[in-house]
Amino acid sequence: MSRGVVATHVLAGIIAVVAGATAMLAGKGSTRHRLGGIVFCLALSVLVASGTLLAAVDWSERWHLFALGAIAFSLASLGLAARLTRWRVWMPVHILGMGGAYIAMLTAFYVDNGPRLPLWRLLPPIAFWFLPGMVGAPLLLRAVYRHRAGSGGARRRATARTSGESGGAIIAAVLLGGALVACSDSRPQRPEEDIALLPGEAELEAFSRQKRYVDVAPWRVAYIDEGQGAPVVLLHGCPFHSFQWRDLIPELRGRNRVLAPDLLGLGDTQVRLSDDYRLPKDVEMIVGFMDALGIGQADFVTADHGAATLQLMMRDHPERIRRAVITNAEAYDQWPSEPERPYLELVVNPWLGPVFRTALRFTWVQREVFSVAVHRKEVFTDEVLHAYTRALIATPGRWKRLQRFFRWQLDREHNQETMRAVDGMRRFEKPTLILWGRQDTNFGPVIAERLASDIPGVVGVEYLEESAHMPFQEEPQKYAQAVQRFLGADSSVLEMQRLKYHTRRDAEGTAGR
Secondary structure (H helix, E strand, O other): OOOHHHHHHHHHHHHHHHHHHHHHOOOOOOOHHHHHHHHHHHHHHHHHHHHHHHHHOOHHHHHHHHHHHHHHHHHHHHHHHHHHHHHOOOOHHHHHHHHHHHHHHHHHHHHHHHHOOHHHHOOOHHHHHHHHHHHHHHHHHHHHHHHHHOOOHHHHHHHHHHHHHHHEEEEEHHHHHHHHHOOOOOOOOOOOOOOOOOOOOOOOOOOOHHHHEEEEEOOOEEEEEEEOOOOOOOOOOOOOOOOHHHHHHHHOOOOEEEEEEEEOOOOEOOOOOOOOOOHHHHHHHHHHHHHHOOOOOHHHHEEEHHHHHHHHHHHOHHHHEEEEEEEEEEOOOOOOOOOOHHHHHHOOOOOOHHHHHHHHHHHHHHEEEHHOOOHHHHHHHHHHHHHHHHHOOOOOHHHHHHHHHHHHHHHHHOOOOHHOOOOHHOOOOOOOOEEEEEEOOOOOHHHHHHHHHOOOOOEEEEEOOOOOHHHHHHHHHHHHHHHHHHHHHHHHHHHHHHHHHHHHHHHHHHOOO
């Protein structure tokens, strides 16, 4: 059914373009003008109907076909009604209605196909929405003005001439677009429901161009690999990727081999849109990732979603962990947090999600959205915002992947995975540092203290006072220094710190009772 609808949609679009061009270029009142207009209206009706069906099947990516189709159909209906009823000043209404419908039709074409067209793909996506109107609207207004400037026979001749001129200019733009379509990349692509993303599909920031790829069936994991020495695995948060560790990696690579993979459903790790991105699969991926690189055991530095992954590893694979750092973690049944929940729900909403994706192309929107993670939003420079949002919205496949990821974040059964890990955490005695941004409104100090009481290996809780959810972003030097102290400390020193810390906690607990 989908192929038939697509074929009908394409055929109707071609007929509407040719018929509309014929009507605009023909003498007004001529048989060719009338027949062209009739065929245009009929083809546009089929185009709008088929576009509505395509939008219904894949609303998040094709809602614009319905919206712009409705606008085009309404304008054409207005223009046709003006011609049939010939009310006062019907001609300007007819010109604007039919010409506006043609422009709306072209706008839908470019919004749908612009990202895949040579030259056009270099433009910002917002340009696809406005360029056809910016070219066509002045020409239509000129045609109306020249019609109103004439009178009698002169008016009719002027209308015919100016409409033809404006039509010719619009047609030129259409033919340019058609030529671009004809020479556009025709290489076969895998269906979107198969592969969520491919390497090099988007303009990568300098950091991500350094990523390597390793096969961990069924995924192809993107990761940073720098330095030599004892391995340290960095697990990022949601909805970010390994870019969040850009300040920590240079501080650790002098003494360690630093590995920063992108988790499932995030960053540049290649997954299918039918894959499972939930926490148990992240654990499976990390273990397979370590096996693929020949790493039996490593230190872990984790945050948010990566820290949730670590909690499951503490239960299922404690032997793979030497030492662990936990930062502002998703834990227990406390995620997603209340500040972030509205944005997650907006992304997965079938009606508002596409609008939100478009809005996320604006830097000020990005900064406002991500500000829930920091104490000072100015730490999100334009470069940082681009790196984070690029991985989420650069292609339709990435956006669908994010929607799938967030649906699981909102799934209460999935949220219980960290609750089910608590018993394993309570048996984990390897050295663990809780390193927390005190100003976090998502996962505050209460969760840090609760983790410290549940994990017997905790050697202490350190707070970064001027940071919220992302202390590695807001206080990168202090964060790196704390991690280096912990990873470089002698085991006997850490054991003494652990005993001292838990003795003090027990004493405080006894005094509190």
